[in-house]
Amino acid sequence: MTSVVIPCFNEARRIRPTLARVVAFLAGRPRAWEVLVVDDGSVDQTSEVVRSEFATTDSVRVLRYETNHGKGFAVREGLLASRGELALFSDADLATPIELLARLEDKAAEGFDVVAASRVVAGARILTPQPARRRLSGWVFRVLVRGLGLSSIRDTQCGFKLVRRDTVAPVLRLVETDGFAFDVELLARAERAGLRVAEVAVDWHDAAGSKVRLLPDALEMAADLFRLRRRLGA
Secondary structure (H helix, E strand, C coil), X not given: CEEEEEEECCCCCCHXXXXXXXXXXXXXXXXXXXXXXXXXXXXXXXXXXXXXXXXCCCCEEEEEECCCCCHHHHHHHHHHHCCCCEEEEECCCCCCCHHHHHHHHHHHCCCCCEEEEECCCCCCEEEECCCHXXXXXXXXXXXXXXXXXXXXXCCCCCCEEEEEHHHHHHHHCCCCCCCCCHHHHHHHHHHHCCCCEEEEECEEECCCCCCCCHHHHHHHHXXXXXXXXXXXXX
16 A cells, blocks of 8 residues: 655645545556545644545545644654555645656665655756745755765655655654654654665646745754754764
8 A cells, every 4th residue: 555645734725636636646546545634733624625525535534633733743643644555745735746656666666765756866857946045045955964964865855755664664753853854854864774765856846835934944944954963963
């Protein structure tokens, strides 16, 4: 079985078309599947929309938290609650098309435990670029990740990653970052645990409605990197 985990915070407007596309894609494949929507304290109708639209679809579940904890928290809890041998987590905006899941599954079949979609390796295509300030912020973040020696993955923040649950679950339980820098800690701990981690080129487009606030969240993410560096030690 393949699980698809979608972390959500106030996504009532776009979760319906996102799930329709994801479910249609998964239902057209021979492999068993499930979709787990993690509602991280939304104050809109995110959970209600999912339950009303997919009430008759047993393979679509909602994991609802009353308080907002952060994207990293939602992803971690969703992955741990999922049932598939392989579990993908994907942003609700589908900035990376769900149809590219097969590309990550093919890489996992080579024996990799974590497969990260990448917007910067050879073969990646940016179909709709981010504004210049966000591109600069992303470049600075990548430089900081590499400079601190946290991960060999060049694009840690693309919100489309596939994990092998049995080998990655013990690592997930060690991850403390609840915010947007969650991906870095997941990758850093996976690499240090000796798991096989790969990066795969994908198509990507910038989608309106990002929950990342450029300045405050960028500063918090940078602080999370330094805290992670201290936790991991040498």
